Amino acid sequence: MPKYKAVLEYDGTDYHGWQLQKDLPTVQGAIESVLARILGVPTRVHGAGRTDAGVHARGQTAHFLADWRHGPEKLLRACNALLPPDISVRGLHETCEDFHARHSARSKTYVYSIMNREISSPLHRLYTWHVPHALDAALMQEAANHLPGRHDFAAFGSPTDGTPSTVRAMIEARIESCASDMLVFTITGTGFLRYMVRSLVGTLVEVGKGKMRPSDFLCVLRSGDRSKAGPTAPARGLCLHSVHYESYPRRTR
Amino acid sequence: MPKYKAVLEYDGTDYHGWQLQKDLPTVQGAIESVLARILGVPTRVHGAGRTDAGVHARGQTAHFLADWRHGPEKLLRACNALLPPDISVRGLHETCEDFHARHSARSKTYVYSIMNREISSPLHRLYTWHVPHALDAALMQEAANHLPGRHDFAAFGSPTDGTPSTVRAMIEARIESCASDMLVFTITGTGFLRYMVRSLVGTLVEVGKGKMRPSDFLCVLRSGDRSKAGPTAPARGLCLHSVHYESYPRRTR
Numbered sequence: 001m002p003k004y005k006a007v008l009e010y011d012g013t014d015y016h017g018w019q020l021q022k023d024l025p026t027v028q029g030a031i032e033s034v035l036a037r038i039l040g041v042p043t044r045v046h047g048a049g050r051t052d053a054g055v056h057a058r059g060q061t062a063h064f065l066a067d068w069r070h071g072p073e074k075l076l077r078a079c080n081a082l083l084p085p086d087i088s089v090r091g092l093h094e095t096c097e098d099f100h101a102r103h104s105a106r107s108k109t110y111v112y113s114i115m116n117r118e119i120s121s122p123l124h125r126l127y128t129w130h131v132p133h134a135l136d137a138a139l140m141q142e143a144a145n146h147l148p149g150r151h152d153f154a155a156f157g158s159p160t161d162g163t164p165s166t167v168r169a170m171i172e173a174r175i176e177s178c179a180s181d182m183l184v185f186t187i188t189g190t191g192f193l194r195y196m197v198r199s200l201v202g203t204l205v206e207v208g209k210g211k212m213r214p215s216d217f218l219c220v221l222r223s224g225d226r227s228k229a230g231p232t233a234p235a236r237g238l239c240l241h242s243v244h245y246e247s248y249p250r251r252t253r
Numbered sequence: 254m255p256k257y258k259a260v261l262e263y264d265g266t267d268y269h270g271w272q273l274q275k276d277l278p279t280v281q282g283a284i285e286s287v288l289a290r291i292l293g294v295p296t297r298v299h300g301a302g303r304t305d306a307g308v309h310a311r312g313q314t315a316h317f318l319a320d321w322r323h324g325p326e327k328l329l330r331a332c333n334a335l336l337p338p339d340i341s342v343r344g345l346h347e348t349c350e351d352f353h354a355r356h357s358a359r360s361k362t363y364v365y366s367i368m369n370r371e372i373s374s375p376l377h378r379l380y381t382w383h384v385p386h387a388l389d390a391a392l393m394q395e396a397a398n399h400l401p402g403r404h405d406f407a408a409f410g411s412p413t414d415g416t417p418s419t420v421r422a423m424i425e426a427r428i429e430s431c432a433s434d435m436l437v438f439t440i441t442g443t444g445f446l447r448y449m450v451r452s453l454v455g456t457l458v459e460v461g462k463g464k465m466r467p468s469d470f471l472c473v474l475r476s477g478d479r480s481k482a483g484p485t486a487p488a489r490g491l492c493l494h495s496v497h498y499e500s501y502p503r504r505t506r
Contacts, residue, residue, distance in 0.1 A: 119341050119342070125338050
């Protein structure tokens with residue numbers, strides 16, 4: 001059966017995460033139910049990453065098998081017509097038989113947004129973490145400079161199913177100021193542990209507040225001890241920005 | 254009694270606009286009820302502009318009288334502790350007796366955001382108007398160049414109470430591209446008619462689509478005929494960005 005690759009954007013506020021759960025609204029559940037209505041058969045959707053409850057995505061990627069004869073453009077339109085407004089299919093095309101949204105992914109980029117001002121922001125509250133204490137972005141970047149490379153990230157998260165190892169490789173980690181009161185943390189890696197980005201952000205914020213030095217951040221990383229890391233930053237600031245693949249040839253029939 | 258000036262940010266999604274309405278949630282109602290709890294007496298709040306249902310504000314300005322002996326900083330904290338997360342007081346200070354949030358305002362700036370891409374955006378849906386047809390921003394700016402100056406805007410809105418005149422003076426009107434798929438219309442004027450910004454945006458979008466030329470836009474403006482204007486753009490894309498005053502001395506007691 002033909003295989004399709006879909007790029008998805010969603011507002012995770014009202015979902016219990018990506019992964020299917022009995023009796024709870026999840027993004028995977030919403031998409032599978034729409035595909036079942038369109039295709040007339042139960043359809044399993046495989047996502048590149050299992051975003052947690054409340055986490056957003058700008059470019060989650062998924063694959064599914066479908067017997068559909070009207071072209072991917074019409075399937076995309078049908079999905080978006082039936083999906084709720086907090087989920088969109090941004091792109092859809094037929095892909096190779098051996099493509100797998102999770103296994104074929106070379107790297108992923110997550111973006112974490114912090115509203116750094118004294119008063120909370122009603123207009124950004126759903127998509128940022130409000131940190132009222134002044135943060136030193138330069139110190140946070142100095143700490144984040146320890147992230148690129150291959151490390152055991154046991155201090156920052158738990159293994160995902162399938163691989164007991166907590167070693168992951170990061171490619172880039174940067175802190176940027178955006179407008180006068182927003183700090184944006186962007187991290188790209190070949191794989192991530194559960195809660196890893198939120199735990200990294202929680203710890204970087206301790207550095208930004210001056211409660212921890214950038215060298216202490218390195219010690220936490222080396223310790224492999226989760227009790228040494230900062231608090232886990234809230235889900236709403238996190239967004240799965242994009243999933244990167246080697247270019248797979250698009251199949252056109 | 255001392256007079257206070259407050260700068261407010263709010264997400265208008267769940268409110269029936271600024272102005273107090275019986276049995277309906279409004280921003281003014283939410284703030285008055287919080288002030289009544291803090292001050293122990295009913296307190297009337299006067300806003301600079303009556304934002305319509307669903308319209309947001311980053312810098313609505315309001316004034317009220319209060320007998321409060323603990324300083325504006327503590328009053329601000331008390332308000333924010335009691336207000337719901339979709340309304341914040343961003344600034345609060347004591348002002349002159351003759352300050353009036355609406356009458357003393359010299360000008361206001363509104364920002365209207367358009368998500369201009371084929372697929373709607375779950376992450377921007379609450380704060381933008383989704384226009385799937387490609388828009389020509391340069392043509393829209395050419396049309397918007399007719400706005401600065403003093404004109405009769407009867408084609409774009411109805412008079413607000415108190416002044417039957419539909420003549421208003423615009424200071425600046427610009428269209429900017431923001432990221433790859435966002436168009437932002439910013440307009441500053443000394444006063445606005447009801448629905449005026451949304452009606453201007455609806456008409457500018459007709460120009461952007463190529464359905465109307467920039468010179469037609471000028472004809473609509475000159476006609477004073479609302480039936481010639483484009484549709485009224487949805488409330489959710491509009492934000493009262495800021496209200497500008499001549500500098501009033503802050504009173505410190």
